[in-house]
Amino acid sequence: YQRRVRGDMTVYDDLFFSGCPKFLSPVVSENPTPFGTSGPRGLQLQVFKAEVEQQRLIPTLRSFLKLYTSIPISKLAKFLDMNENEVRCCLMAFKHKKEIARGDNVDQTTLDIDFYVDKDMIHISDTKIARHYGDYYVQQVLKQWYQRRVRGMKMK
Numbered sequence: 001y002q003r004r005v006r007g008d009m010t011v012y013d014d015l016f017f018s019g020c021p022k023f024l025s026p027v028v029s030e031n032p033t034p035f036g037t038s039g040p041r042g043l044q045l046q047v048f049k050a051e052v053e054q055q056r057l058i059p060t061l062r063s064f065l066k067l068y069t070s071i072p073i074s075k076l077a078k079f080l081d082m083n084e085n086e087v088r089c090c091l092m093a094f095k096h097k098k099e100i101a102r103g104d105n106v107d108q109t110t111l112d113i114d115f116y117v118d119k120d121m122i123h124i125s126d127t128k129i130a131r132h133y134g135d136y137y138v139q140q141v142l143k144q145w146y147q148r149r150v151r152g153m154k155m156k
Contacts, residue, residue: 009049016048017041054093061094065113070123084120091117 020041057080064071064079077087095115115124 009052012049012052013045016045020044020048055097057090058094058097061090062113065115065122065124066126068122068124070121073117073120073122076122088117091115091122 022041060080061076064076073084073087077084080087080090082090098114113124113126115122117123
């Protein structure tokens, strides 16, 4: 856990190799290395590490976006110690992951914020849906009313 928090990417190699299935190569190799970083497992490791690297900054980016209603990309880049193009890439990755989560209903924490980029300005809107207490109250009253009617009909 400590290595992951410090940003050590080799911990993901260990996690991947301990939990991944054995990948089969469609091509027979002269030098099969089943436990090395080459071959199909190595390719899958590269894909996995690219995904981890892409998602590494999403929680930090989300926390900054929740603080503002609009923020220039240059200011956000200074906060994240990145250049503006890298921030744009992170924003697009965040938007992409958010849309995937919306379709899968997996990670509801990323769905409470939405944003769009207009030139060099990021406009943020909080899309957290307020609970409808009135509708809940009416449903409960109707439920009680129906239950009383049913009990009254059984007694007759």
